[in-house]
Amino acid sequence: MTKQRWLDRPPVRDFPPASARARIVALGFGLGAAGVFLGIFAIVAANGLQPLEFDLWWRDLLESQRTEVGVFIAFIPAFVGGTVVMVVIPILVVAAFFWRRRRWSAVNMATAIIVVVAIGAPLSYVVGRERPEGTLAEDLATSFPSGHTAVATTFAITLALLLRRWYVTVAGVLWIVFMMWGRTYLSTHWLSDVFGGLFEGIAVSLLVWAAIETWRASGDSPASMDEPSAERGSIST
Numbered sequence: 001m002t003k004q005r006w007l008d009r010p011p012v013r014d015f016p017p018a019s020a021r022a023r024i025v026a027l028g029f030g031l032g033a034a035g036v037f038l039g040i041f042a043i044v045a046a047n048g049l050q051p052l053e054f055d056l057w058w059r060d061l062l063e064s065q066r067t068e069v070g071v072f073i074a075f076i077p078a079f080v081g082g083t084v085v086m087v088v089i090p091i092l093v094v095a096a097f098f099w100r101r102r103r104w105s106a107v108n109m110a111t112a113i114i115v116v117v118a119i120g121a122p123l124s125y126v127v128g129r130e131r132p133e134g135t136l137a138e139d140l141a142t143s144f145p146s147g148h149t150a151v152a153t154t155f156a157i158t159l160a161l162l163l164r165r166w167y168v169t170v171a172g173v174l175w176i177v178f179m180m181w182g183r184t185y186l187s188t189h190w191l192s193d194v195f196g197g198l199f200e201g202i203a204v205s206l207l208v209w210a211a212i213e214t215w216r217a218s219g220d221s222p223a224s225m226d227e228p229s230a231e232r233g234s235i236s237t
Contacts, residue, residue, distance in 0.1 A: 014101075026213075031207070041144070058191040076182070086148075112205050116150050120145055153176050
């Protein structure tokens with residue numbers, strides 16, 4: 001295939017709106033994840049924002065196995081999940097969706113990232129939980145929830161929902177686990193912080209996807225956003 005033919009090939013466009021069953025499942029799991037997130041927050045707050053027993057156990061376990069190579073590897077998700085990079089990457093993905101005329105996918109990704117940051121960033125400052133002593137990265141008292149984990153989870157799940165490819169899902173899960181490990185390996189977060197970020201990200205990605213798919217299915221969305229898909233079938237769950 002020549003370069004010109006590749007540039008001229010038809011756009012993929014969005015999938016048709018998800019089925020009612022798929023939206024209900026996403027809504028249910030999203031609300032459940034939100035409940036778990038609030039539960040973790042309640043436990044952390046009830047403990048005076050001090051580390052929980054399993055937080056201390058996990059920190060001591062990782063510190064006992066820490067190596068220079070491990071620290072170098074742990075800084076990879078710390079850098080990629082940093083503020084600048086995690087703004088640039090979603091912008092590039094949103095731009096790519098628009099270029100492929102997947103306008104709803106672009107809106108979904110942009111909305112999910114904005115919402116998760118709008119919730120997590122102010123909350124971490126309001127909570128003001130201290131990071132583990134001896135942290136190798138950030139040292140501000142903004143430990144709960146883990147913003148890196150929340151954004152990574154939101155990005156990975158949203159991308160998996162939009163692309164619907166098993167390898168995207170597998171890669172997303174591995175990236176989330178890698179991020180959670182890296183943040184705790186560097187003693188930048190307590191284990192409860194990264195689990196808080198995990199469930200925040202799950203809740204945001206699923207609820208935003210369900211809301212946008214419901215809007216699409218309602219028929220009230222702008223006609224220019226609802227171009228029929230030429231290549232995909234509707235989702236069934």
